[in-house]
Amino acid sequence: MSLKLYELVGTDASRPFSPYCWRTRMALAHKGLTAESLPWRFTEKSEIAPHGSEKVPVLLHDDKPVVDSWTIANYLEDHFPDRPSLFGGEGGRAMARMLNAWGDIAIIGGIFPLIIADIPKNLAEVDAAYFRKSREARFGKPLEEVQASRDTGVIAFRKSLEVMRQTFKTQAYLGGSAPNYADYIVFGGFQWARVVSPFRLLEADDPVYAWREKLLDAFDGMARKSPGFAV
Amino acid sequence: MSLKLYELVGTDASRPFSPYCWRTRMALAHKGLTAESLPWRFTEKSEIAPHGSEKVPVLLHDDKPVVDSWTIANYLEDHFPDRPSLFGGEGGRAMARMLNAWGDIAIIGGIFPLIIADIPKNLAEVDAAYFRKSREARFGKPLEEVQASRDTGVIAFRKSLEVMRQTFKTQAYLGGSAPNYADYIVFGGFQWARVVSPFRLLEADDPVYAWREKLLDAFDGMARKSPGFAV
Structure with missing residues (x-):
């Protein structure tokens, strides 16, 4: 295979x-x-x-x-049904659909304006030009202007994570006592930011920070070992 | 039993x-x-x-x-494990925890300021006084002032439902092809509003409106038959 x-x-x-x-x-x-x-x-x-x-x-x-x-x-x-389940059954698969939408909108959509001008620094010239042109068209202004208010924007972003904090009061992961695809949906957004931007999204005493740490360590530290900023 | x-x-x-x-x-x-x-x-x-x-x-x-x-x-x-499952397995039960938090914060928390001054109209004098005093202390202003901006507030509320619309692009219910507890978490908030307030939360062409209609009809129209406003 x-x-x-x-x-x-x-x-x-x-x-x-x-x-x-x-x-x-x-x-x-x-x-x-x-x-x-x-x-x-x-x-x-x-x-x-x-x-x-x-x-x-x-x-x-x-x-x-x-x-x-x-x-x-x-x-x-x-x-690969005989390997560990990503969803924990059909109910989990169905509910993960909305968590996926939440991950797209609240996490990826929430983080994007906070790191958008850092992204081209990671790209070759031709890709940076493509990224800038397409994303500036989407936002209707220069990337640097989108990002200029990130110190206040990050406060609203952190507030939007309250649903995760509420969840972590009674379970360690969005997927339950161990991580599953519900966690990876959300973690993907944080890892994206970690790889391309030094901007600090989370405060160290945030339960979401502790959760992210555990996922950085998962699978023998796969995500942590991948080059990124220490945020 | x-x-x-x-x-x-x-x-x-x-x-x-x-x-x-x-x-x-x-x-x-x-x-x-x-x-x-x-x-x-x-x-x-x-x-x-x-x-x-x-x-x-x-x-x-x-x-x-x-x-x-x-x-x-x-x-x-x-x-009651032999009766229809509310979660569709352990993955669904775990993921419903965050959907429950989202229901509390985005739905109940989102609807509350839009209908808050309508609620006491449904209450006996002693309960209305209790409600007003405790909730005005929470919001730091009269209920009528909280609700005064609801015509603009409802626009932000509708926007917050985008995660549901995204989900309904590929499945009929938050719980999959049939409703389960994921749906009831969210529907509870809409039914609360329907019972106590004539305020229109959803536009008729919203997929969330169509979903709500189906849940109003569920269980032989249990929720629709319960007294409420036609919203």
């Missing part, structure tokens, strides 16, 4: 940073699977077009493409 | 309105269980004190008290 994963990188091919790719990385590790990393950059659309995607992650399972982090998680759960 | 449920009501004992009690009502119906309703009012603390609680819902199972909507849901799941 062969598994290969297209992962977003910048100038450093050993520094994958997409939050969606990190969801998949953690999901593969949870299943005890190893995928060959295929570094991919923003402007290399033609590399993955044959696999039917414009974005990563793209997983190749014996050369069959599986596209989109949520689809990949479900694919892994269905094709 | 005997099941009794203390439920928050106002002047009309047939009009239970607590969002937490509605979570429990829906959970009981999901399990195919019927509980005798014990109407309870804000100032009747002494009625439930012997059961070890200051708040409702309190479920009495053969006179054994079970306190707090989340605890009750877990109790029902564990004590």
